Amino acid sequence: MAYQVPRPKLTFAEKIYLPAVFAGLRITLGHLWRMLRGKTHVCMQYPEEKWDANLPEHYRGAPTLVSDEYGRTRCVACQLCEFICPPRAIRIKPGEIPTDDKFAKVEKYPEQFQIDMIRCIYCGLCEEVCPEQAIFLKKQYAITGTSRAAMMHEKAKLVEMGGIQPGVVNKWNEKK
Amino acid sequence: MNALLEFLHSDLFFMIWTTLAKSAGLLGVVLGMVSYTVYAERRVSSLMQDRLGPNRTGFPLSVVGSWLGGQKWKDWSPILGGLGQPIADAMKLLLKEDFTPAYVKKFYYWIAPGLGIAAAIIALAVIPFGSSIAGVPMVIADIDIGPLFIFAISSLGVYGIVLAGWSANSKYPFLGAIRSTSQLISYELALGLSVVPLFLIIGKLNLVEIVNYQVQNGWMLLPGITAGKLPTLQQAALFVPVLISFLVFTIAMFAETNRLPFDLPEAETELVGGYHTEYSSMKFALFFLGEYTAMITGSSFIVTLFLGGWHCPFIPDGSQHWWWGLVNIGVFFTKVFAFLVFFIFIRWTLPRFRYDQLMKLGWIWLFELALVNIFLTALIVAFVH
Numbered sequence: 154m155a156y157q158v159p160r161p162k163l164t165f166a167e168k169i170y171l172p173a174v175f176a177g178l179r180i181t182l183g184h185l186w187r188m189l190r191g192k193t194h195v196c197m198q199y200p201e202e203k204w205d206a207n208l209p210e211h212y213r214g215a216p217t218l219v220s221d222e223y224g225r226t227r228c229v230a231c232q233l234c235e236f237i238c239p240p241r242a243i244r245i246k247p248g249e250i251p252t253d254d255k256f257a258k259v260e261k262y263p264e265q266f267q268i269d270m271i272r273c274i275y276c277g278l279c280e281e282v283c284p285e286q287a288i289f290l291k292k293q294y295a296i297t298g299t300s301r302a303a304m305m306h307e308k309a310k311l312v313e314m315g316g317i318q319p320g321v322v323n324k325w326n327e328k329k
Numbered sequence: 330m331n332a333l334l335e336f337l338h339s340d341l342f343f344m345i346w347t348t349l350a351k352s353a354g355l356l357g358v359v360l361g362m363v364s365y366t367v368y369a370e371r372r373v374s375s376l377m378q379d380r381l382g383p384n385r386t387g388f389p390l391s392v393v394g395s396w397l398g399g400q401k402w403k404d405w406s407p408i409l410g411g412l413g414q415p416i417a418d419a420m421k422l423l424l425k426e427d428f429t430p431a432y433v434k435k436f437y438y439w440i441a442p443g444l445g446i447a448a449a450i451i452a453l454a455v456i457p458f459g460s461s462i463a464g465v466p467m468v469i470a471d472i473d474i475g476p477l478f479i480f481a482i483s484s485l486g487v488y489g490i491v492l493a494g495w496s497a498n499s500k501y502p503f504l505g506a507i508r509s510t511s512q513l514i515s516y517e518l519a520l521g522l523s524v525v526p527l528f529l530i531i532g533k534l535n536l537v538e539i540v541n542y543q544v545q546n547g548w549m550l551l552p553g554i555t556a557g558k559l560p561t562l563q564q565a566a567l568f569v570p571v572l573i574s575f576l577v578f579t580i581a582m583f584a585e586t587n588r589l590p591f592d593l594p595e596a597e598t599e600l601v602g603g604y605h606t607e608y609s610s611m612k613f614a615l616f617f618l619g620e621y622t623a624m625i626t627g628s629s630f631i632v633t634l635f636l637g638g639w640h641c642p643f644i645p646d647g648s649q650h651w652w653w654g655l656v657n658i659g660v661f662f663t664k665v666f667a668f669l670v671f672f673i674f675i676r677w678t679l680p681r682f683r684y685d686q687l688m689k690l691g692w693i694w695l696f697e698l699a700l701v702n703i704f705l706t707a708l709i710v711a712f713v714h
Contacts, residue, residue, distance in 0.1 A: 178678050181678045185376050
């Protein structure tokens with residue numbers, strides 16, 4: 154047997170709707186009036202006002218490559234980030250460090266390091282998987298461009314965005 | 330040559346060019362009003378919901394807005410900015426791709442938007458939007474069947490909706506069109522019957538004469554007072570039926586113009602967009618324009634019938650000087666705009682009716698109320714002096 158949804162018994166005032174109309178108008182016009190007097194706290198006016206100072210420590214913005222205190226890009230081109238990247242945004246072309254270099258024992262460096270910011274989903278898995286702590290998600294979030302090529306972050310750009318971040322992994326430094 | 334000069338000096342030519350000028354002027358004012366009603370709708374709704382709404386578009390005026398809002402000099406303002414938004418919207422709609430799906434019935438699909446807006450605009454022709462300027466009455470067509478003409482033409486507007494819904498060959502537009510038809514037929518009765526008491530009182534069907542009656546005897550909703558005298562016993566007694574008539578007419582007008590709480594034909598949560606789901610670009614914009622023009626036509630009609638049209642106490646009419654004629658036009662459009670703002674307030678306050686509630690309200694409450702109101706008025710007109 155079909156279940157009959159019980160309809161509430163309405164009083165006369167409820168049936169003619171008009172008192173409810175005025176009660177509703179009181180609420181909405183109250184909001185309007187408060188807004189017009191500037192008493193309502195509204196959302197931030199984005200390009201003029203920004204929340205940058207309040208971004209939390211763990212904020213995940215654009216991925217970048219950091220350098221150590223000697224200016225060496227920390228990345229050793231192990232390609233773990235390339236393999237783990239879920240949207241496959243990262244492309245690395247490893248290169249060999251010549252034997253007469255100061256950091257010859259590192260052996261590899263990224264000749265090319267591309268992150269396609271159209272594909273990147275800011276998940277932070279590259280940062281998590283990196284054994285060298287070379288890739289970090291910094292706090293830049295306004296990544297824009299007018300073409301697909303502009304959204305492809307090359308190594309130079311990534312290094313520039315990452316900056317120098319000393320004192321994380323020191324295993325390649327000179328023995329004291 | 331002489332014949333041409335004679336024609337240029339004839340009354341017929343004078344009538345032709347003044348009518349054309351009035352039509353063009355009225356159309357311009359109304360279309361401008363439509364776009365700014367849309368803007369007002371967006372701003373008022375957002376302010377009511379503690380948001381800001383479009384507050385950036387527009388070059389010079391928004392700067393004034395920022396200055397008025399006590400802000401620093403910048404190109405947007407929280408309260409008055411974004412006055413260029415309607416222009417930007419119109420540009421966008423004009424430049425968008427006009428897509429006609431392959432499965433629609435093309436002929437009807439193409440004429441439907443035009444029908445919708447034509448009905449709303451033609452109905453404006455009989456509304457007296459001002460007194461007179463230099464002896465030219467400020468009404469395009471001064472005919473003796475004004476309200477009947479408006480009812481006849483504005484109910485043609487449903488053809489636009491029905492044809493759009495049917496020709497789109499898709500289920501949601503079709504449902505919207507069916508809802509719209511039944512809704513309009515239901516509320517047309519209450520709409521027509523609710524103003525009969527006014528014609529019983531005034532005894533004329535010419536809208537210009539109806540406004541003149543209100544100039545001499547006070548607005549229908551403020552009997553006697555706006556004419557600077559106390560209401561007579563009959564006027565005081567007639568206030569009750571006039572008020573009922575005003576309420577019924579206003580509610581029916583909301584339903585006629587498909588405004589919330591009666592916007593079931595386009596209920597976006599249920600029907601995607603209702604009858605205009607399959608339309609894009611300027612064809613969609615024409616429906617939009619038609620809807621808001623119908624709102625303006627409806628508001629003008631209410632203002633003309635109940636709120637004294639262009640009349641405002643202490644402001645003389647256009648026979649004194651031509652600038653008073655302009656002031657009268659301003660008064661009329663101010664009243665219309667106030668009513669449009671009321672439309673907007675109601676829209677963002679009330680939830681949508683259920684369909685059975687809508688039909689019950691139309692057939693059981695408004696229709697009966699309007700019917701009884703006619704007899705009440707007739708009794709008062711006949712026996713109270």
